Amino acid sequence: MKLLVVGGGGREHTIIKKLKENPNVEEIFACPGNGGMAEDATLVPIGAKEIEKIVAFAKENAIDYAVVAPDDPLVLGCVDALNEIGIPCFGPKANAAIIEGSKVFSKDLMKKYQIPTAEYAVFEDCAKALEYLETAPIPTVIKADGLALGKGVIIAETREDAKAAVRSMMEDQIFGASGSRVVIEEFLTGPEVSVLSFTDGETVIPMISSMDHKRALDNDQGLNTGGMGTVAPNPYYTEAIAAECMERIFLPTIRAMKAEGRTFKGCLYFGLMLTPNGPKVIEYNCRFGDPETQVVLPLLESDLLTIMMATTNGTLAETEVKFADRHACCVVMASEGYPGKYTTGHKMTIPAEIKNDVFVAGAKLDGEDLLTAGGRVLGVTATADSLEEAIAASYKKVETIHFENAFYRHDIGQKALKAGKEN
Numbered sequence: 001m002k003l004l005v006v007g008g009g010g011r012e013h014t015i016i017k018k019l020k021e022n023p024n025v026e027e028i029f030a031c032p033g034n035g036g037m038a039e040d041a042t043l044v045p046i047g048a049k050e051i052e053k054i055v056a057f058a059k060e061n062a063i064d065y066a067v068v069a070p071d072d073p074l075v076l077g078c079v080d081a082l083n084e085i086g087i088p089c090f091g092p093k094a095n096a097a098i099i100e101g102s103k104v105f106s107k108d109l110m111k112k113y114q115i116p117t118a119e120y121a122v123f124e125d126c127a128k129a130l131e132y133l134e135t136a137p138i139p140t141v142i143k144a145d146g147l148a149l150g151k152g153v154i155i156a157e158t159r160e161d162a163k164a165a166v167r168s169m170m171e172d173q174i175f176g177a178s179g180s181r182v183v184i185e186e187f188l189t190g191p192e193v194s195v196l197s198f199t200d201g202e203t204v205i206p207m208i209s210s211m212d213h214k215r216a217l218d219n220d221q222g223l224n225t226g227g228m229g230t231v232a233p234n235p236y237y238t239e240a241i242a243a244e245c246m247e248r249i250f251l252p253t254i255r256a257m258k259a260e261g262r263t264f265k266g267c268l269y270f271g272l273m274l275t276p277n278g279p280k281v282i283e284y285n286c287r288f289g290d291p292e293t294q295v296v297l298p299l300l301e302s303d304l305l306t307i308m309m310a311t312t313n314g315t316l317a318e319t320e321v322k323f324a325d326r327h328a329c330c331v332v333m334a335s336e337g338y339p340g341k342y343t344t345g346h347k348m349t350i351p352a353e354i355k356n357d358v359f360v361a362g363a364k365l366d367g368e369d370l371l372t373a374g375g376r377v378l379g380v381t382a383t384a385d386s387l388e389e390a391i392a393a394s395y396k397k398v399e400t401i402h403f404e405n406a407f408y409r410h411d412i413g414q415k416a417l418k419a420g421k422e423n
């Protein structure tokens with residue numbers, strides 16, 4: 001089979017490595033991929049949002065199955081466009097990807113179907129939003145309606161900060177048109193858990209749970225990033241909580257999307273907060289998380305391509321989805337300065353014996369050399385029988401990778417380790 005993976009980060013590299021385990025896979029093309037995955041996929045210089053070009057390429061190269069991984073092309077209808085020319089895909093159509101593409105849509109869906117989430121109000125008029133903030137409980141959370149590269153959420157500790165956030169989104173449009181509508185929501189507290197799931201629109205099978213580390217610096221200091229590391233499973237996510245989430249969140253969401261005529265197929269990501277009043281949805285993503293994928297897929301024992309095709313064909317209920325009873329840790333190595341300004345173009349050295357456990361996010365080839373080309377450069381994963389061993393093994397590998405300006409957190413997994421010992 002010839003496969004096409006749309007996207008170019010560490011998540012896509014992880015998916016590609018896993019897909020390659022299936023003996024029927026002859027070739028994998030990546031649009032656009034990155035230089036760090038050139039040994040695993042054929043790189044195609046077409047951007048993930050260039051839908052027409054992707055479709056033309058897929059047709060010319062007789063692609064058998066496509067995996068659309070990032071949010072933008074999903075929301076823009078990449079799956080719909082490929083389906084139109086008869087190419088089956090992993091991922092939701094645009095009318096279902098809206099569950100991530102519009103925060104207003106997802107909040108209204110949860111309200112209508114009584115899925116637990118933070119209380120909220122929606123505003124299209126800046127003056128009305130500012131008036132509401134005069135009496136709203138503080139801290140409060142301000143979210144731009146549309147996609148904003150994961151930056152569209154501001155947690156305001158004071159009334160003045162909240163108003164400034166609303167003005168920056170609605171008047172100054174710092175997130176562009178994404179901020180023309182805002183959601184103002186209740187500030188929730190509790191441990192956060194990421195649960196990715198496979199679904200064919202009827203059956204939903206949660207993957208092993210995970211914990212992201214979003215802040216740039218140790219001890220959750222510094223700016224929010226795309227994610228500096230992950231561990232799986234998440235020790236806060238007990239079997240009892242998992243059962244509650246299935247009954248009150250996962251199944252109701254899948255049924256709600258179907259009832260709305262927006263059947264969701266692919267990976268639905270539940271960003272949960274375990275509040276004192278039970279688990280609540282913080283956000284939905286219409287795709288695999290990054291860098292959650294880098295710990296979840298290495299623990300998957302079943303064949304990824306078979307599962308993906310079952311979500312497309314509606315046969316997930318009969319398909320085996322098995323995870324190892326082990327632990328994984330992924331440490332992200334970034335360019336010093338990320339998520340602010342940083343320099344790139346530095347030569348990287350990755351020892352051959354750990355290449356299988358390195359998922360490259362931002363790199364380009366320069367002849368034989370691999371050069372850094374992004375803020376998040378790569379993720380290094382280790383799996384082990386205990387979390388402690390997985391953490392130690394991933395940091396040991398990190399120490400063998402070199403590039404100028406390399407920077408990473410030293411405490412990935414420590415919070416989970418502590419929580420695991422308390423539970």
Ligand code: AMP
Pocket residue numbers: 118141150151152153155185186187188189192214271282283
């Ligand atoms: P997002 O970009 O939607 O992933 O949100 C970024 C982060 O903001 C989340 O991971 C949470 O830590 C935090 N957050 C979002 N919504 C809330 C909320 N209602 N209460 C508390 N924290 C929140």
Ligand code: GLY
Pocket residue numbers: 150212226227285288289290291292
């Ligand atoms: N790691 C969070 C996300 O993929 O949105």
